[in-house]
Amino acid sequence: MSDKKKYGIVAIIGRPNTGKSTLLNAILQQKVAITSPLPQTTRRNISAVYEDERGKILFIDTPGVLGKVEDLIGKKVNLELPKTLSNIDVLVVVVDISRPKNEEENKVIALVRKSEAKKILVYNKIDKAVGSKDHFADYNYLEDEFDEWVKISALKEKGVKEVVNKIFSLLPVKITGATKTNIDSFQRVDRPIIDSSPEEYVAELIREKAYLFLREEIPYSIQVVVKEIQNKGKIIVIEADIVTTTDRYKKIIIGKGGQKIKEIGYNARKELELMTQKKVFLGLEVKVDKHWMEQF
Numbered sequence: 001m002s003d004k005k006k007y008g009i010v011a012i013i014g015r016p017n018t019g020k021s022t023l024l025n026a027i028l029q030q031k032v033a034i035t036s037p038l039p040q041t042t043r044r045n046i047s048a049v050y051e052d053e054r055g056k057i058l059f060i061d062t063p064g065v066l067g068k069v070e071d072l073i074g075k076k077v078n079l080e081l082p083k084t085l086s087n088i089d090v091l092v093v094v095v096d097i098s099r100p101k102n103e104e105e106n107k108v109i110a111l112v113r114k115s116e117a118k119k120i121l122v123y124n125k126i127d128k129a130v131g132s133k134d135h136f137a138d139y140n141y142l143e144d145e146f147d148e149w150v151k152i153s154a155l156k157e158k159g160v161k162e163v164v165n166k167i168f169s170l171l172p173v174k175i176t177g178a179t180k181t182n183i184d185s186f187q188r189v190d191r192p193i194i195d196s197s198p199e200e201y202v203a204e205l206i207r208e209k210a211y212l213f214l215r216e217e218i219p220y221s222i223q224v225v226v227k228e229i230q231n232k233g234k235i236i237v238i239e240a241d242i243v244t245t246t247d248r249y250k251k252i253i254i255g256k257g258g259q260k261i262k263e264i265g266y267n268a269r270k271e272l273e274l275m276t277q278k279k280v281f282l283g284l285e286v287k288v289d290k291h292w293m294e295q296f
Protein backbone atom coordinates (compact mmCIF):
# COMPACT_ATOMS: atom_id res chain seq x y z
CA MET A 1 0.00 0.00 0.00
CA SER A 2 1.31 3.43 -0.94
CA ASP A 3 2.53 5.63 1.86
CA LYS A 4 0.59 8.50 0.38
CA LYS A 5 -2.77 7.05 1.25
CA LYS A 6 -4.79 8.55 4.01
CA TYR A 7 -6.63 6.75 6.75
CA GLY A 8 -8.98 8.18 9.26
CA ILE A 9 -11.88 7.62 11.59
CA VAL A 10 -14.81 9.95 11.08
CA ALA A 11 -17.85 10.28 13.34
CA ILE A 12 -21.12 11.73 12.05
CA ILE A 13 -23.02 13.49 14.81
CA GLY A 14 -25.99 15.82 15.21
CA ARG A 15 -29.41 16.05 16.76
CA PRO A 16 -31.98 13.41 15.80
CA ASN A 17 -33.45 13.47 12.29
CA THR A 18 -30.89 15.80 10.70
CA GLY A 19 -30.01 13.21 8.04
CA LYS A 20 -26.84 11.61 9.41
CA SER A 21 -27.71 8.09 8.29
CA THR A 22 -29.00 9.35 4.93
CA LEU A 23 -25.63 11.07 4.43
CA LEU A 24 -23.66 7.92 5.27
CA ASN A 25 -25.75 5.86 2.84
CA ALA A 26 -25.24 8.48 0.14
CA ILE A 27 -21.47 8.51 0.69
CA LEU A 28 -21.26 4.73 0.49
CA GLN A 29 -23.90 4.42 -2.26
CA GLN A 30 -25.46 1.61 -0.30
CA LYS A 31 -27.93 1.36 2.54
CA VAL A 32 -25.85 0.63 5.59
CA ALA A 33 -27.98 2.52 8.07
CA ILE A 34 -31.76 2.70 8.28
CA THR A 35 -33.46 6.09 8.05
CA SER A 36 -36.92 7.37 8.96
CA PRO A 37 -38.84 10.59 9.56
CA LEU A 38 -38.93 9.74 13.28
CA PRO A 39 -36.20 10.96 15.60
CA GLN A 40 -34.05 8.35 17.36
CA THR A 41 -34.00 6.01 14.39
CA THR A 42 -30.35 5.08 14.84
CA ARG A 43 -29.87 3.41 18.21
CA ARG A 44 -26.34 2.16 18.04
CA ASN A 45 -23.20 3.27 16.29
CA ILE A 46 -23.01 1.93 12.76
CA SER A 47 -19.55 1.59 11.28
CA ALA A 48 -18.74 1.23 7.62
CA VAL A 49 -15.64 1.78 5.51
CA TYR A 50 -15.38 4.06 2.50
CA GLU A 51 -12.45 3.54 0.16
CA ASP A 52 -11.16 5.20 -2.99
CA GLU A 53 -7.79 5.96 -4.54
CA ARG A 54 -7.08 8.56 -1.86
CA GLY A 55 -7.38 6.14 1.06
CA LYS A 56 -9.80 4.70 3.54
CA ILE A 57 -12.26 6.24 5.93
CA LEU A 58 -13.96 4.40 8.74
CA PHE A 59 -17.28 6.15 9.24
CA ILE A 60 -19.24 5.92 12.46
CA ASP A 61 -22.89 6.95 12.19
CA THR A 62 -24.15 7.79 15.66
CA PRO A 63 -27.60 8.06 17.26
CA GLY A 64 -28.89 11.63 17.38
CA VAL A 65 -28.02 13.74 20.41
CA LEU A 66 -31.19 14.10 22.44
CA GLY A 67 -32.26 17.08 24.47
CA LYS A 68 -34.79 15.81 26.98
CA VAL A 69 -34.32 12.12 27.51
CA GLU A 70 -37.55 10.45 28.44
CA ASP A 71 -37.08 6.76 27.84
CA LEU A 72 -34.54 4.17 28.84
CA ILE A 73 -33.26 3.71 25.30
CA GLY A 74 -32.62 7.43 24.99
CA LYS A 75 -30.69 7.42 28.26
CA LYS A 76 -28.50 4.52 27.18
CA VAL A 77 -27.96 6.01 23.75
CA ASN A 78 -26.92 9.38 25.17
CA LEU A 79 -24.23 7.82 27.34
CA GLU A 80 -22.50 6.23 24.37
CA LEU A 81 -21.65 9.28 22.32
CA PRO A 82 -18.90 10.90 24.39
CA LYS A 83 -17.04 7.56 24.40
CA THR A 84 -17.31 7.30 20.61
CA LEU A 85 -15.83 10.75 20.18
CA SER A 86 -12.69 10.06 22.13
CA ASN A 87 -10.65 8.56 19.28
CA ILE A 88 -11.60 10.11 15.99
CA ASP A 89 -9.84 12.21 13.36
CA VAL A 90 -12.69 14.18 11.86
CA LEU A 91 -16.05 15.12 13.29
CA VAL A 92 -18.84 15.65 10.76
CA VAL A 93 -21.62 17.63 12.38
CA VAL A 94 -24.91 17.55 10.51
CA VAL A 95 -27.52 20.27 11.03
CA ASP A 96 -30.95 20.42 9.41
CA ILE A 97 -31.34 23.96 8.10
CA SER A 98 -35.02 23.39 7.27
CA ARG A 99 -35.75 23.46 11.02
CA PRO A 100 -35.06 26.15 13.58
CA LYS A 101 -32.14 25.52 15.92
CA ASN A 102 -33.10 24.26 19.36
CA GLU A 103 -31.62 23.25 22.65
CA GLU A 104 -30.53 19.86 21.31
CA GLU A 105 -28.16 21.70 19.01
CA ASN A 106 -26.51 23.31 22.03
CA LYS A 107 -25.74 19.86 23.36
CA VAL A 108 -24.18 18.96 20.05
CA ILE A 109 -22.09 22.14 20.07
CA ALA A 110 -20.90 21.39 23.60
CA LEU A 111 -19.61 18.02 22.38
CA VAL A 112 -17.99 19.66 19.37
CA ARG A 113 -16.12 22.09 21.61
CA LYS A 114 -14.72 19.28 23.73
CA SER A 115 -13.41 17.37 20.74
CA GLU A 116 -9.87 17.81 19.49
CA ALA A 117 -10.69 16.33 16.09
CA LYS A 118 -10.89 18.34 12.88
CA LYS A 119 -14.44 19.52 12.31
CA ILE A 120 -16.77 19.88 9.35
CA LEU A 121 -20.15 21.57 9.59
CA VAL A 122 -22.67 20.09 7.17
CA TYR A 123 -25.77 22.13 6.41
CA ASN A 124 -28.20 19.47 5.25
CA LYS A 125 -31.62 19.54 3.55
CA ILE A 126 -30.93 22.53 1.31
CA ASP A 127 -33.62 21.12 -1.01
CA LYS A 128 -36.23 21.59 1.69
CA ALA A 129 -34.89 24.78 3.26
CA VAL A 130 -36.68 27.27 1.06
CA GLY A 131 -38.88 30.25 1.85
CA SER A 132 -40.17 30.13 5.41
CA LYS A 133 -38.33 26.84 5.93
CA ASP A 134 -34.92 28.40 5.39
CA HIS A 135 -33.26 28.52 8.80
CA PHE A 136 -29.70 28.81 7.58
CA ALA A 137 -29.26 32.01 9.58
CA ASP A 138 -29.86 30.06 12.81
CA TYR A 139 -26.77 27.99 12.20
CA ASN A 140 -24.19 29.84 10.19
CA TYR A 141 -22.68 31.67 13.17
CA LEU A 142 -21.30 28.23 14.14
CA GLU A 143 -18.86 28.24 11.22
CA ASP A 144 -16.13 29.83 13.37
CA GLU A 145 -15.91 26.64 15.39
CA PHE A 146 -15.28 24.49 12.31
CA ASP A 147 -12.38 23.86 9.94
CA GLU A 148 -14.69 23.44 6.95
CA TRP A 149 -18.35 23.74 6.08
CA VAL A 150 -20.50 22.53 3.21
CA LYS A 151 -24.14 22.84 2.11
CA ILE A 152 -25.74 19.61 0.94
CA SER A 153 -28.85 17.60 0.31
CA ALA A 154 -28.13 14.08 1.51
CA LEU A 155 -31.46 12.90 0.14
CA LYS A 156 -30.93 14.32 -3.34
CA GLU A 157 -27.23 13.43 -3.20
CA LYS A 158 -26.09 17.00 -3.77
CA GLY A 159 -22.77 18.03 -2.25
CA VAL A 160 -22.08 14.57 -0.85
CA LYS A 161 -18.78 14.14 -2.74
CA GLU A 162 -17.75 17.53 -1.39
CA VAL A 163 -18.10 16.16 2.15
CA VAL A 164 -15.74 13.28 1.32
CA ASN A 165 -13.28 15.67 -0.37
CA LYS A 166 -13.21 17.86 2.70
CA ILE A 167 -12.67 14.88 4.98
CA PHE A 168 -9.68 13.75 2.91
CA SER A 169 -8.32 17.30 2.89
CA LEU A 170 -8.37 17.33 6.70
CA LEU A 171 -6.83 13.89 7.20
CA PRO A 172 -3.10 13.83 7.73
CA VAL A 173 -1.02 11.64 5.38
CA LYS A 174 0.85 10.27 8.33
CA ILE A 175 -1.37 7.93 10.26
CA THR A 176 -1.15 6.48 13.69
CA GLY A 177 -0.71 2.73 14.04
CA ALA A 178 -3.93 2.42 15.98
CA THR A 179 -6.03 4.03 13.28
CA LYS A 180 -4.68 1.86 10.50
CA THR A 181 -5.14 -1.34 12.49
CA ASN A 182 -8.67 -0.32 13.30
CA ILE A 183 -9.51 0.24 9.65
CA ASP A 184 -7.69 -2.83 8.33
CA SER A 185 -9.75 -5.02 10.60
CA PHE A 186 -12.68 -4.11 8.35
CA GLN A 187 -11.02 -5.58 5.26
CA ARG A 188 -12.87 -8.86 5.35
CA VAL A 189 -15.88 -8.56 3.06
CA ASP A 190 -17.19 -6.67 0.04
CA ARG A 191 -17.36 -2.92 0.16
CA PRO A 192 -18.80 -1.11 1.91
CA ILE A 193 -17.67 -2.98 4.92
CA ILE A 194 -20.22 -2.91 7.66
CA ASP A 195 -19.67 -4.09 11.18
CA SER A 196 -23.12 -5.55 11.86
CA SER A 197 -24.05 -9.21 11.48
CA PRO A 198 -26.66 -10.31 8.90
CA GLU A 199 -29.14 -10.81 11.77
CA GLU A 200 -28.56 -7.29 13.06
CA TYR A 201 -28.82 -5.85 9.59
CA VAL A 202 -32.10 -7.60 8.77
CA ALA A 203 -33.50 -6.62 12.18
CA GLU A 204 -32.72 -2.97 11.43
CA LEU A 205 -34.41 -3.20 8.06
CA ILE A 206 -37.57 -4.59 9.63
CA ARG A 207 -37.46 -1.87 12.30
CA GLU A 208 -37.25 0.73 9.54
CA LYS A 209 -40.41 -0.61 7.92
CA ALA A 210 -42.15 -0.75 11.30
CA TYR A 211 -41.31 2.94 11.86
CA LEU A 212 -42.56 3.75 8.39
CA PHE A 213 -45.95 2.08 8.77
CA LEU A 214 -46.59 2.73 12.45
CA ARG A 215 -45.40 6.33 12.41
CA GLU A 216 -45.82 7.96 15.82
CA GLU A 217 -48.21 5.35 17.15
CA ILE A 218 -45.70 3.45 19.24
CA PRO A 219 -42.56 5.50 18.88
CA TYR A 220 -39.65 3.78 20.57
CA SER A 221 -41.31 0.88 22.30
CA ILE A 222 -40.27 -1.69 19.77
CA GLN A 223 -37.26 -3.70 18.89
CA VAL A 224 -36.73 -6.41 16.33
CA VAL A 225 -34.98 -9.69 16.99
CA VAL A 226 -33.99 -11.92 14.08
CA LYS A 227 -33.94 -15.48 15.38
CA GLU A 228 -32.90 -17.32 12.29
CA ILE A 229 -31.67 -16.79 8.74
CA GLN A 230 -31.51 -19.94 6.63
CA ASN A 231 -30.03 -19.80 3.17
CA LYS A 232 -31.75 -22.57 1.24
CA GLY A 233 -30.28 -21.96 -2.18
CA LYS A 234 -32.86 -20.01 -4.15
CA ILE A 235 -34.80 -19.00 -1.07
CA ILE A 236 -33.86 -17.35 2.19
CA VAL A 237 -35.99 -18.13 5.23
CA ILE A 238 -36.02 -15.56 8.00
CA GLU A 239 -37.76 -15.80 11.36
CA ALA A 240 -38.07 -12.60 13.34
CA ASP A 241 -39.95 -11.11 16.29
CA ILE A 242 -41.11 -7.58 16.75
CA VAL A 243 -40.93 -7.08 20.49
CA THR A 244 -42.95 -4.41 22.24
CA THR A 245 -43.75 -3.48 25.82
CA THR A 246 -47.56 -3.86 26.16
CA ASP A 247 -50.51 -5.82 24.75
CA ARG A 248 -52.02 -2.56 23.57
CA TYR A 249 -48.96 -1.87 21.41
CA LYS A 250 -48.99 -5.44 20.17
CA LYS A 251 -52.52 -4.89 18.87
CA ILE A 252 -51.47 -1.69 17.09
CA ILE A 253 -48.51 -3.40 15.44
CA ILE A 254 -50.68 -6.26 14.20
CA GLY A 255 -53.40 -3.86 13.04
CA LYS A 256 -56.98 -4.58 11.99
CA GLY A 257 -57.10 -8.03 10.47
CA GLY A 258 -53.29 -8.19 10.56
CA GLN A 259 -53.03 -5.35 8.06
CA LYS A 260 -50.10 -3.48 9.66
CA ILE A 261 -47.87 -6.45 10.28
CA LYS A 262 -48.55 -7.60 6.73
CA GLU A 263 -47.47 -4.24 5.35
CA ILE A 264 -44.32 -4.20 7.47
CA GLY A 265 -43.44 -7.76 6.47
CA TYR A 266 -44.22 -7.25 2.79
CA ASN A 267 -42.03 -4.16 2.51
CA ALA A 268 -39.12 -5.65 4.44
CA ARG A 269 -39.31 -8.79 2.31
CA LYS A 270 -39.38 -6.85 -0.97
CA GLU A 271 -36.31 -4.87 -0.02
CA LEU A 272 -34.43 -7.98 1.08
CA GLU A 273 -35.33 -9.71 -2.19
CA LEU A 274 -34.00 -6.76 -4.17
CA MET A 275 -30.75 -6.80 -2.21
CA THR A 276 -30.16 -10.53 -2.31
CA GLN A 277 -31.75 -11.28 -5.70
CA LYS A 278 -33.35 -14.28 -4.02
CA LYS A 279 -36.81 -15.16 -2.85
CA VAL A 280 -37.31 -14.34 0.80
CA PHE A 281 -39.73 -15.94 3.21
CA LEU A 282 -40.16 -13.74 6.25
CA GLY A 283 -41.94 -15.11 9.30
CA LEU A 284 -42.83 -12.18 11.55
CA GLU A 285 -44.36 -12.48 15.02
CA VAL A 286 -45.23 -9.79 17.53
CA LYS A 287 -44.26 -10.46 21.14
CA VAL A 288 -44.64 -8.61 24.41
CA ASP A 289 -41.71 -8.16 26.77
CA LYS A 290 -42.14 -5.40 29.32
CA HIS A 291 -38.45 -5.42 30.10
CA TRP A 292 -36.69 -5.45 26.75
CA MET A 293 -35.43 -1.90 27.16
CA GLU A 294 -33.64 -2.82 30.36
CA GLN A 295 -31.62 -5.40 28.47
CA PHE A 296 -30.82 -3.11 25.55
Ligand SMILES: Nc1nc2c(ncn2[C@@H]2O[C@H](COP(=O)(O)OP(=O)(O)OP(=O)(O)O)[C@@H](O)[C@H]2O)c(=O)[nH]1
Nearest residue numbers: 017018019020021022035036040041042064154155
Ligand atom coordinates in the same frame (compact mmCIF):
# COMPACT_ATOMS: atom_id res chain seq x y z
N1 LIG B 1 -35.76 16.86 2.22
C1 LIG B 1 -34.71 16.21 2.73
N2 LIG B 1 -34.90 15.24 3.62
C2 LIG B 1 -33.82 14.60 4.12
C3 LIG B 1 -32.50 14.93 3.72
N3 LIG B 1 -31.64 14.14 4.40
C4 LIG B 1 -32.41 13.34 5.17
N4 LIG B 1 -33.72 13.60 5.00
C5 LIG B 1 -34.87 12.94 5.66
O1 LIG B 1 -34.82 13.22 7.04
C6 LIG B 1 -35.31 12.11 7.79
C7 LIG B 1 -34.28 11.71 8.82
O2 LIG B 1 -33.15 11.17 8.16
P1 LIG B 1 -32.14 10.18 8.91
O3 LIG B 1 -31.01 9.97 7.99
O4 LIG B 1 -32.87 9.00 9.44
O5 LIG B 1 -31.70 11.12 10.12
P2 LIG B 1 -30.69 10.81 11.33
O6 LIG B 1 -29.96 12.07 11.58
O7 LIG B 1 -29.87 9.62 11.01
O8 LIG B 1 -31.70 10.52 12.52
P3 LIG B 1 -31.45 9.69 13.90
O9 LIG B 1 -30.84 8.38 13.55
O10 LIG B 1 -32.82 9.53 14.45
O11 LIG B 1 -30.57 10.54 14.75
C8 LIG B 1 -35.63 11.01 6.78
O12 LIG B 1 -37.01 11.06 6.51
C9 LIG B 1 -34.80 11.42 5.58
O13 LIG B 1 -35.36 10.98 4.35
C10 LIG B 1 -32.32 15.98 2.75
O14 LIG B 1 -31.24 16.34 2.33
N5 LIG B 1 -33.47 16.58 2.31
Ligand SMILES: [Mg+2]
Nearest residue numbers: 020021041042
Ligand atom coordinates in the same frame (compact mmCIF):
# COMPACT_ATOMS: atom_id res chain seq x y z
MG1 LIG C 1 -29.67 7.83 11.96
